[in-house]
Amino acid sequence: MSDTFIDVLTLGMWQANCYVIGNLEQREAVVIDPGQGGDGPVQEILDERGVTCQAILLTHGHLDHLWAVPSLVADLDVPVRMHAEDRWLWDSPAAAFGAPPAMLQTQFGLDWQPPTEHLETFGDGQTMALAGLAFTAHHTPGHTPGSSVFITDQVGPAPVMVSGDLIFAGSVGRTDFPRGSRDTQDQSIRRVVLPQPDETRIISGHGPETTVGRERLTNPFVVPLTTH
Template sequence: MEILTVVAPVFGARCSVVVGPDRSCVVVDAGAGVGGQVRALVEGRGLRPRAVLATHGHADHTWDAPGLAAAWDVPVVLHAADAYRLADPFGTLGVLDPRHDPHGPLAQALGAAGVDVGAWQPPARVEPFGSASDARSADALLAWDDVRLVARHAPGHTEGSTLYLLDADGAAPTVLSGDVLFAGSVGRTDLPGGDDATMAATLRDVVATLPPDAVVLPGHGPATDVRTELATNPYLARAR
């Protein structure tokens, strides 16, 4: 499978277009301001979109998901524990909610990108996976034609944060890590639904058990790999 990247203007969130051999594709993390670029990319390459996925429900990873899903008549897919966030993605951001802090970092980023905070419309079709009540759900195999991903529940940043693992013909997987793992850091745990102890357990029991040569494409910032993070990431070191 091929992975194409579009970087959102809001917080530099990574949006990934995962393309199967048959030209089917899914879009992962359609953040604020990527919709036009993603549609042009998909249409220019003659791709067939099947779903819009989210690694978690924060607005900087989901804002353009409803519009893309509606344009293509496909579902928005994310872990059941974060599905509630799609009703009001700003209302679940606590201190970052731009309606409560009109001069805060998210409000400024949205304004610079020309995003209307009041324009949110929840997606018409949502297809959650996993369990909203389990501390950690079992892996879910998500498949659309030739696009196949393993969704691995990795709570801590949010309740439903998820790693998407893509097999590479028997080689080590590529991991779309959202805001669970960054190069040299991890996602914050001080927003609603975040939890330090849960994140530490995820780092120890989920992230640290990934294949060392797995490539990691974080939700923000540069790519990395599991071996490098095990050796240098201070948050992983403390969690182990």
């Protein structure tokens, strides 16, 4: 679709990628993973593109991917959708570090007050109609229990996978955080990533864009999974 767009913002101390994906004809967009300091830049993109935000989608509940959610929800009054298995991180992002909630204030100066009244969940394989586009959510646990990816084939000539921290260009997500599992993550990659067409674009939570075909052939963490 020629009237669609993907804008990327690389945010905060963790250099996490936030995506604004929209439809100029519909004048609507979705925001995915708005991290530290993302509220102002996200609003600037929405204003520059002349679109309104329909929803915020979260690939998982780590702080670098949801830091700006409370302030954005206060400004935009939109639902936030994440997998239910990461609700523990929504309630207390410090749990990702194995730390008490007060750690967010003492170490990062963040007074975490999540807008839980706006929180919604999605299921594995659920297709969400947002901004005139169809996003299919796939539950891909491993990095976190609720880690998920969103796939759409309605933005540009090739399908797009918003992969969060499941897979990156040349690497995969860490699994040494609380409730992470390398074996589970490998299963998620086999089940969700490897069946996708080679031309599928992977836009991940950190680093540059890549494709399924490139990672299938060159990613040292993925290549062994193609032979089993």
